[in-house]
Amino acid sequence: MKSIPEIRSLFPILTREVNGKPLVYLDNAASTQKPQAVIDTISDYYARYNANVHRGVHALSVEATEAMEGSRKKVQRFLNAIEDREIIFTSGTTHSINILAQSWAKDTLKTGDEILISALEHHSNIVPWQMACEATGAVLKVIPVTDAGELDLEAFETLLSAHTKLLSVAHVSNALGTVNPIQKLIQKARSSGALVHIDGAQAVAHMPVDVQALDCDFYSFSAHKLYGPTGMGILYGKASHLEKMNPLFGGGEMIKSVSFEKTTYNEIPFKFEAGTPNIAGIIGLGAAIDFMYSLDWKEVKAHEQRILALALSELGKMEGMRFIGMPAERSGVISFLIDDIHPSDLGTLLDKLGIAVRTGHHCAEPLMNRFQIPGTLRASFGIYNTEEDVMLLAAGLKRVVPMLS
Ligand SMILES: Cc1ncc(COP(=O)(O)O)c(C=O)c1O
Structure with a gap:
């Protein structure tokens, strides 16, 4: 299969900056980016x-x-x-x-x-x-x-x-x-x-x-x-x-x-x-x-599992971290809350760092009610996300959480 840098090079949007920072796109469950070939x-x-x-x-x-x-x-x-x-x-x-x-x-x-x-x-x-x-x-x-x-x-x-x-x-x-x-x-x-x-x-x-x-x-x-x-x-x-x-x-x-x-x-x-x-x-x-x-399913899955494992481990180190759901079989998505900080406040500050995540009920209000929460912050991963993206998310959260605590 192509390497992740090769795959990233096929997606023109991934070279852009948001708020002066390189884009870290972690909202793939909402919509994925498009390779040049599709465009x-x-x-x-x-x-x-x-x-x-x-x-x-x-x-x-x-x-x-x-x-x-x-x-x-x-x-x-x-x-x-x-x-x-x-x-x-x-x-x-x-x-x-x-x-x-x-x-x-x-x-x-x-x-x-x-x-x-x-x-x-x-x-x-x-x-x-x-x-x-x-x-x-x-x-x-x-x-x-x-x-x-x-x-x-x-x-x-x-x-x-x-x-x-x-x-x-x-x-x-x-x-x-x-x-x-x-x-x-x-x-x-x-x-x-x-x-x-x-x-x-x-x-x-x-x-x-x-x-x-x-x-x-x-x-x-x-x-x-x-x-x-x-x-x-x-x-x-x-x-x-x-x-x-x-x-x-x-x-x-x-x-x-x-x-x-x-x-x-x-x-x-x-x-x-x-x-x-x-x-x-x-x-x-x-x-x-x-x-x-053009991808290999085995490698797509292996890459995704590596990213998920790293994200769970890095985010899990944060004080006040509460993962919502810990399914044995998981694909592409991590939902969480930190202390009682409103997820949309976290999401807005992360955006200032160029990090795109989703906040809210994710069109699954009954599920949020099941967990008795108004919503979550959701990081969702695609084939072009890297370990560096995960580390930037973790670092971003470490930076913004104290501003809101
Ligand atoms: C599980 C699931 N079902 C249905 C939908 C609706 O998809 P669309 O808005 O593309 O029709 C979504 C979109 O997020 C979804 O995640």
């Missing part, structure tokens, strides 16, 4: 073959369509889906989950059915299900989280029943970094007859995902957390489910024929892709996947 691919589309897709006979439209459908194949291979028609382009994880909640759930669920989520979900994997439950009379059940920030698996088994129609859980927690034992969860849910959706927003940049091996029914993620563009995401679904689902939006592209008497819908995946798609974003996602293939 160039997007600009190349606009500069050389910008046109609408699927409808044109002219050269630019054909080129754009080929590039876009080429990206669909790249995503298919990246997730190891059986067919490329199982890959639906969306605007992000949030959009993907809303398609499921509005289309699959509203047509399938009835009073007394249950959807099972967990207490560590992002709001995107909570609110759409609440809306679906409200519309159908289904009930939302929640797997509790232990003090370590892991799912309570005994409680999961108790909650899972013949009433459970869908299990929808995060692969990795955005707030704590917990890697959920999704293989086990999927197996149990399937054996009780439930379908499974995995929110992979925080997983795809950190570990290989094989939807066939997992045997999940649906999997969603956002391109911008995978070194790709914003406004772009994926909903993977087994073809047998997608074929049965009604489209969420009506309009161009999603139809086979339209008349005032009767409209018939297009095949999957187009049935779910009404209107002109985010062509630049889709092609950019393809470039981000090419970038991921």
